[in-house]
Amino acid sequence: MFIDDAPSDLLSVDRESMRPLAERMRPRTLDEMVGQKRLLAANTALRRAVESGHVHSMILWGPPGxxxxxLALLLAQYADAEFKAISAVLSGLPEVRQVLAAAAQRFADGRRTVLFVDEVHRFNKAQQDAFLPHIExxxxxxxxxxxxxPSFELNSALLSRCRVHVLESVSPExxxxxxxxxxxxxERGVGGQNITVSAESLxxxxxxxxxxxxxALTLLEIAAELATGEGGEITPETLLQVLADRTRRFDKNGEQFxxxxxxxxxSVRSSNPDGAIYWLARMLDGGCDPSYLLRRLTIMAVEDVGLADPRALEMAINVWNAYDRIGAPEGDIALSNLVVYLASTAKSNASxxxxxxxxKDVAELGTQPVPMHLRNAPTRLMKTLGYSQGYQYDHDVEGGIALDQTAFPDEMGERVYYHPVERGLEIKLKDKLDRLRVAREQARAQRKPGA
Structure with a gap:
C-alpha cells in the first residue's frame, strides 16, 4: 500500500514519528516548559499575562534551545491567536509585507496574529521598521x-514598542x-522503546x-537509536560515541564572544591567574583565533601591567612570535604562560x-609654542632668532640633569601627569621622580628674582 493510499489517521501517525524528538516533545503548556523560572513561575507578571491571553509585543533574548x-507558540495558543513564523535568515522584505498583509486581513475579520520572527537581529533597519505601524x-x-x-542589534524604534524578556540558559538539572x-x-517520546539509562548518563x-x-533531546534520540540494537540500554560506551564531538556555545561575532x-x-587585571586561565581555555575551546587573543594580551601588557613590569610587553611579543612559529597545540602552552604571568605580576596604568x-591639556590649551630653549637650531638664521638659546645639555651638567630647565610651554608652567604606583618596578621610578621633582622645585625657586 502506498502512503498516499493509507488512511488519514495512519498517515498522521507516520508523519508524527518522522518528526525529530525535540519537535515532538515541544511543551504544549507553560507547566511543561523547563527552566525560565524567573520569567514563568506562578504569579509572575509574564505568566499571568500569557494565561489571561493579554499578551504584548516582545523581544525574547536568550541562548539557543x-x-x-x-514560548511564542504558547503565547498564540493562550491568546487564541493565529501563529505565523518567519526567519530573518530566510525571509526578505517582500515576504514580510505579504505576511503583514495577511495579518491585517485577519485582524479586520476579528482574529489576532502572533508573528514570530526568528533571528530578528538579522533584519536590517528598513526591514525592522516595516513592523512598526502594525505593532502600533x-x-x-x-x-x-x-x-x-537587542540594545546593539535592534533599532530603538522597534525596542520602544516591545518589552524585552531575557531568557536564561537551561540548567543541567x-x-x-x-x-x-x-x-x-x-506518545511523543521514546517511552515505547523501553530505553534504560542511568541518572549519571542523563x-x-x-x-x-x-x-x-x-x-539534549537530539543527543538522547541518537543514543536511543543506537541502544535499540544493544538491548535497549544506553551504556557508557554508547554515550561515548554520541558525545564524541561535543562543543560549547561560542559566537565569534556576538555578545558572548x-x-x-x-x-x-x-581576570588578568584583578591578578587572578586561575580565573584568567579558565577564560583562556573557554575561548580556545570555542575556536577563538589565537592571533586575536595574542593581540588582546599584548594590549593588557601595555594597558594594565605597564611600567610596573616592562618585561610583560617583551614576553607578549615573544609569545606572539613563538605562536606564529610553532602553532597549536604547543603554542597554547605559550599562551597559558603569558596569561599566568600577566595575571600574576605587578600592575600599573600610571603611564x-x-x-x-x-x-586633555592638549585639547583644552590648544597649540602652545615650543619654548625657545627646546627648539632645534640647524641653521644660522634660527640661531640668530634665538632657537635653542639657553638650552642646557644635561650630560654636561653635574648629576646629568638640568634641574632648573622646564620641558613645558611657558604659559603652561610645570605639570605632573605621571604618578607611579608603589608596585613592581614603579616603586623605584616613583622614588627617583619624587626626588627629582623636589629638586626641580628648589632649583626654580633659587632662580626667581629675590630668591
Whole structure:
C-alpha cells in the first residue's frame, strides 16, 4: 500500500514519528516548559499575562534551545491567536509585507496574529521598521527572538514598542527533567522503546547540551537509536560515541564572544591567574583565533601591567612570535604562560593615565609654542632668532640633569601627569621622580628674582 493510499489517521501517525524528538516533545503548556523560572513561575507578571491571553509585543533574548520558539507558540495558543513564523535568515522584505498583509486581513475579520520572527537581529533597519505601524495598530502581536543583545542589534524604534524578556540558559538539572519526560512519554517520546539509562548518563547528556534543551533531546534520540540494537540500554560506551564531538556555545561575532574576552581581561587585571586561565581555555575551546587573543594580551601588557613590569610587553611579543612559529597545540602552552604571568605580576596604568591627562591639556590649551630653549637650531638664521638659546645639555651638567630647565610651554608652567604606583618596578621610578621633582622645585625657586 502506498502512503498516499493509507488512511488519514495512519498517515498522521507516520508523519508524527518522522518528526525529530525535540519537535515532538515541544511543551504544549507553560507547566511543561523547563527552566525560565524567573520569567514563568506562578504569579509572575509574564505568566499571568500569557494565561489571561493579554499578551504584548516582545523581544525574547536568550541562548539557543532555551525555549524562545516554544514560548511564542504558547503565547498564540493562550491568546487564541493565529501563529505565523518567519526567519530573518530566510525571509526578505517582500515576504514580510505579504505576511503583514495577511495579518491585517485577519485582524479586520476579528482574529489576532502572533508573528514570530526568528533571528530578528538579522533584519536590517528598513526591514525592522516595516513592523512598526502594525505593532502600533495592534494588527500583530510581534514576538522577535534573538541570541544577540537587542540594545546593539535592534533599532530603538522597534525596542520602544516591545518589552524585552531575557531568557536564561537551561540548567543541567532542568534539562534532565526534559530528558526524563521524553523517556517516559509513550506518545511523543521514546517511552515505547523501553530505553534504560542511568541518572549519571542523563546528567552527562544534559551537561554536553550546554543549556540547550533541543540539543539534549537530539543527543538522547541518537543514543536511543543506537541502544535499540544493544538491548535497549544506553551504556557508557554508547554515550561515548554520541558525545564524541561535543562543543560549547561560542559566537565569534556576538555578545558572548566579547563577554568572554572581557572576563579574561578583567581576570588578568584583578591578578587572578586561575580565573584568567579558565577564560583562556573557554575561548580556545570555542575556536577563538589565537592571533586575536595574542593581540588582546599584548594590549593588557601595555594597558594594565605597564611600567610596573616592562618585561610583560617583551614576553607578549615573544609569545606572539613563538605562536606564529610553532602553532597549536604547543603554542597554547605559550599562551597559558603569558596569561599566568600577566595575571600574576605587578600592575600599573600610571603611564596610560598620564597620556590621558596630557591629551586633555592638549585639547583644552590648544597649540602652545615650543619654548625657545627646546627648539632645534640647524641653521644660522634660527640661531640668530634665538632657537635653542639657553638650552642646557644635561650630560654636561653635574648629576646629568638640568634641574632648573622646564620641558613645558611657558604659559603652561610645570605639570605632573605621571604618578607611579608603589608596585613592581614603579616603586623605584616613583622614588627617583619624587626626588627629582623636589629638586626641580628648589632649583626654580633659587632662580626667581629675590630668591
Amino acid at each position: 532555551c525555549g524562545k520558539t516554544t 495598530r495592534g494588527t500583530i502581536i510581534f514576538v522577535g527572538a534573538t541570541t544577540e543583545n 532542568d534539562v534532565v527533567d526534559a530528558l526524563q519526560r521524553a523517556l517516559a512519554d509513550d 546528567l552527562e547528556i544534559a551537561r554536553a547540551a550546554d543549556g540547550d534543551v533541543r540539543r 566579547y563577554d568572554q574576552i572581557s572576563a579574561l581581561h578583567k 596610560y593615565m598620564a597620556l590621558k591627562a596630557a591629551r
